[in-house]
Amino acid sequence: MHPFLDLPMHVSAQWRRAPYALALLACAAPAALIAQPGRGGGGGAGGAGAAAGGASPSNALPALPKGPRAMMLRDWYRVANLSNPAVSPDGKRIAVTVTRAVEADNRRHSEIWVVNAAGGEPQRWTSPSTESSNPRWSADGKYLFFTSQRAGGTGNTWAIRLDQPSGEAIQVGDYPNGSMPSDGSFAVFTDAGRPAPTAPSPDPFGQMQPMARPPFEAITRPSVSARFDGRHVVDMSYKVNGVGFVPGRRVARTWRPTQIARQPIGDTTKKVITSTAYSHRGPVVSPDGKWIAFTADSRLRPDSVVDRERDSLATLPYNKVRDEAERNDADIYIIDANGGTPRKLTDWMGAESQITWSPDGKQIAFIGRPGRTKNSNIYVVDAAGGTPRALLGNWQYEPGNFDWLPGGIQFTAEIGGRSAVLRADMSGKSLPTELVSGRRQLRGASYDESGKTLAYVATSMNKPTELFVASGDGTGERQLTNFNKDVNADVVWSDAERITYKSVGNLEIEGWLMKPYGYEAGKKYPMVIYIHGGPHSSYGEGWFDEFQNLAAQGMFVLFTNPRGSSGYGAPFTYSTRGRWGMEDYQDLMKAVDIVSVRADVDSTKMGATGGSYGGFMTTWMATKTTRFKAIETDRTITDWTYWYGSSDAQGLTEFEFYGKPWDNQKLYDELSPIRYVNKVKTPMLIVQSEEDHRTPMGSAEIWFMSLKKQGVPVELIRYPRSNHDLSRTGEPWLLVDRLGRLRQWFGYWLQGVQPGAVAN
Ligand SMILES: CC(=O)N[C@@H](C)C(=O)N[C@@H](C)C(=O)O
Numbered sequence: 001m002h003p004f005l006d007l008p009m010h011v012s013a014q015w016r017r018a019p020y021a022l023a024l025l026a027c028a029a030p031a032a033l034i035a036q037p038g039r040g041g042g043g044g045a046g047g048a049g050a051a052a053g054g055a056s057p058s059n060a061l062p063a064l065p066k067g068p069r070a071m072m073l074r075d076w077y078r079v080a081n082l083s084n085p086a087v088s089p090d091g092k093r094i095a096v097t098v099t100r101a102v103e104a105d106n107r108r109h110s111e112i113w114v115v116n117a118a119g120g121e122p123q124r125w126t127s128p129s130t131e132s133s134n135p136r137w138s139a140d141g142k143y144l145f146f147t148s149q150r151a152g153g154t155g156n157t158w159a160i161r162l163d164q165p166s167g168e169a170i171q172v173g174d175y176p177n178g179s180m181p182s183d184g185s186f187a188v189f190t191d192a193g194r195p196a197p198t199a200p201s202p203d204p205f206g207q208m209q210p211m212a213r214p215p216f217e218a219i220t221r222p223s224v225s226a227r228f229d230g231r232h233v234v235d236m237s238y239k240v241n242g243v244g245f246v247p248g249r250r251v252a253r254t255w256r257p258t259q260i261a262r263q264p265i266g267d268t269t270k271k272v273i274t275s276t277a278y279s280h281r282g283p284v285v286s287p288d289g290k291w292i293a294f295t296a297d298s299r300l301r302p303d304s305v306v307d308r309e310r311d312s313l314a315t316l317p318y319n320k321v322r323d324e325a326e327r328n329d330a331d332i333y334i335i336d337a338n339g340g341t342p343r344k345l346t347d348w349m350g351a352e353s354q355i356t357w358s359p360d361g362k363q364i365a366f367i368g369r370p371g372r373t374k375n376s377n378i379y380v381v382d383a384a385g386g387t388p389r390a391l392l393g394n395w396q397y398e399p400g401n402f403d404w405l406p407g408g409i410q411f412t413a414e415i416g417g418r419s420a421v422l423r424a425d426m427s428g429k430s431l432p433t434e435l436v437s438g439r440r441q442l443r444g445a446s447y448d449e450s451g452k453t454l455a456y457v458a459t460s461m462n463k464p465t466e467l468f469v470a471s472g473d474g475t476g477e478r479q480l481t482n483f484n485k486d487v488n489a490d491v492v493w494s495d496a497e498r499i500t501y502k503s504v505g506n507l508e509i510e511g512w513l514m515k516p517y518g519y520e521a522g523k524k525y526p527m528v529i530y531i532h533g534g535p536h537s538s539y540g541e542g543w544f545d546e547f548q549n550l551a552a553q554g555m556f557v558l559f560t561n562p563r564g565s566s567g568y569g570a571p572f573t574y575s576t577r578g579r580w581g582m583e584d585y586q587d588l589m590k591a592v593d594i595v596s597v598r599a600d601v602d603s604t605k606m607g608a609t610g611g612s613y614g615g616f617m618t619t620w621m622a623t624k625t626t627r628f629k630a631i632e633t634d635r636t637i638t639d640w641t642y643w644y645g646s647s648d649a650q651g652l653t654e655f656e657f658y659g660k661p662w663d664n665q666k667l668y669d670e671l672s673p674i675r676y677v678n679k680v681k682t683p684m685l686i687v688q689s690e691e692d693h694r695t696p697m698g699s700a701e702i703w704f705m706s707l708k709k710q711g712v713p714v715e716l717i718r719y720p721r722s723n724h725d726l727s728r729t730g731e732p733w734l735l736v737d738r739l740g741r742l743r744q745w746f747g748y749w750l751q752g753v754q755p756g757a758v759a760n
Contacts, residue, residue, distance in 0.1 A: 086455075111126045494517055578656065631684045
């Protein structure tokens with residue numbers, strides 16, 4: 001997975017005009033310290049940042065040696081991750097979330113830091129004793145809002161006052177969260193209302209834990225409530241990866257369609273201006289404050305009708321004509337900012353998102369995806385109506401977030417494994433121009449009100465994230481922070497060479513080969529191929545702990561984006577539909593072919609690893625080739641019918657495999673590695689999280705037992721308190737333990753390192 005996958009996307013134009021706050025409540029948080037780097041408990045801009053002191057397992061470990069040297073496992077705790085940059089409206093300051101691990105406490109900690117756009121030391125603005133993230137400035141410069149779960153308030157939006165001496169963070173009720181007109185006089189937002197009050201009736205099962213209570217319309221009941229503490233399930237969606245088990249409804253289903261509300265700034269009175277049976281989504285007010293654009297059902301049908309239709313369609317067998325037909329589920333509407341009857345802006349086939357008014361209020365832009373497997377594009381349409389025109393023409397790639405600045409539309413995009421900030425040609429005649437690019441990944445492009453200052457977080461293969469600032473047109477870039485200075489000074493991060501190659505059907509595939517630490521020309525090194533999940537995600541030009549971990553162990557790390565990956569346009573992404581394990585497998589093996597003939601790669605010492613779809617692919621590979629001397633399969637899928645029944649994401653294979661298992665059983669079976677497990681000879685490490693509801697344990701268990709019963713070397717590591725995202729957001733000690741297992745497994749099989757001898 002690429003390292004940014006968990007980070008929220010950049011602060012959009014609406015956000016810059018729409019600071020977020022909630023009800024007026026007592027100031028209660030611990031001091032919102034304005035700290036100099038290195039002072040106080042949070043670690044400095046260049047410091048390691050991990051909390052020290054207190055009895056903990058980490059205290060028993062020796063201090064890390066000074067570098068330059070290879071990455072050791074515990075260096076993982078020292079890497080700071082920056083996200084969500086936000087430029088102040090006047091362009092003078094930039095706030096950013098800084099997240100570090102606190103090794104001694106086995107947790108992560110996030111703070112807001114602020115740095116002058118002109119340069120200088122970053123300052124910590126939020127407390128080291130509470131979690132704070134996602135900063136955003138109010139348009140009038142009065143507040144810096146951020147997200148935090150602090151005691152003594154409601155909701156999670158807190159503010160630091162900027163226009164007068166400040167102290168602790170507060171909550172403000174007269175500065176609502178929403179889209180604002182240019183004069184900042186009011187905000188609009190969606191409001192789901194409150195459930196209608198019902199007379200409390202005694203609940204005979206009230207003492208039971210929520211999952212144990214009989215859900216609405218359940219037929220069975222506990223014989224003695226106090227003696228049943230299991231889970232009673234009647235709804236289809238009863239577990240979600242990362243959330244856990246979800247109790248069923250206990251009352252009849254009701255609908256509360258989201259309405260549009262508006263609230264003046266400086267006032268706590270909210271006015272709901274719509275009252276409909278359909279929901280309004282993403283309302284955005286025009287710059288003059290007269291109109292609100294939003295998306296809603298294309299026929300403005302009540303939510304109850306839309307939901308029931310979807311539920312009943314979901315029970316039907318796959319039907320090519322119906323299920324492959326283009327759909328128009330939503331359209332954009334415009335309503336008077338005081339309420340009234342909405343006018344449909346345009347009947348546009350497909351899905352619309354990110355509605356944005358032009359600065360003069362005459363036009364509306366949106367991201368449109370004409371069909372599930374078609375490229376998205378930026379579309380512009382007159383606010384009076386008409387046919388939307390695409391700005392990016394037949395560009396191969398797809399836009400991420402965009403801003404309509406005074407000078408035109410700028411957006412971020414993934415261009416294969418790298419990312420860039422681009423300017424669209426407003427006539428739609430030319431391809432977009434790259435403003436900020438290079439072999440790296442950029443996230444969170446944020447502009448000041450004038451569009452003259454641009455900030456973003458950037459990373460490249462051997463550089464963890466830092467904050468950068470440039471002029472709005474991308475010129476004059478400067479690095480503003482150096483939070484990773486100390487770890488960068490100690491650890492020699494490996495770089496990777498970019499490769500491209502032609503695979504089946506002459507399709508060009510992008511990949512990278514990372515050099516082992518301490519590489520010396522004339523020597524041969526083992527190589528491990530990494531396979532990403534999804535399959536619609538990608539690897540790219542950013543620092544990634546997993547690759548650095550194996551490169552530090554002295555191995556080449558090969559990683560590619562086979563067909564099915566995201567970032568190369570929708571036709572590439574969806575070209576593997578119904579064909580997983582076929583051409584995508586060949587794309588991966590082709591990369592192995594190319595790399596394995598290099599003089600510096602030891603083709604007799606090759607390994608493979610991957611998670612989720614990559615876990616499926618590694619077990620699939622194990623059934624097809626003995627080229628690899630060892631494999632690690634992570635959060636794996638070995639039987640698609642089992643996966644369909646036990647996962648929280650049935651929609652994935654219903655779409656990718658053209659229906660439910662019983663609609664297309666042959667395909668589900670043929671693509672299941674377990675059918676060919678008798679062919680496996682390669683030693684395999686299986687890593688699986690106990691609470692993974694996306695790719696549940698059974699696939700790993702049957703793979704483990706099958707290899708054991710055949711005498712193939714296999715180990716199964718089951719991580720507690722962990723879900724599908726262990727390798728990304730899991731408990732730090734477990735996450736690092738997993739990195740260690742990977743080093744040890746490949747160290748043993750590819751390098752002959754004896755058990756227990758791999759350095760920590
Ligand atoms: C859509 C989805 O969840 N797919 C999984 C099977 C998967 O491959 N997930 C990826 C993103 C992962 O790395 O976990």
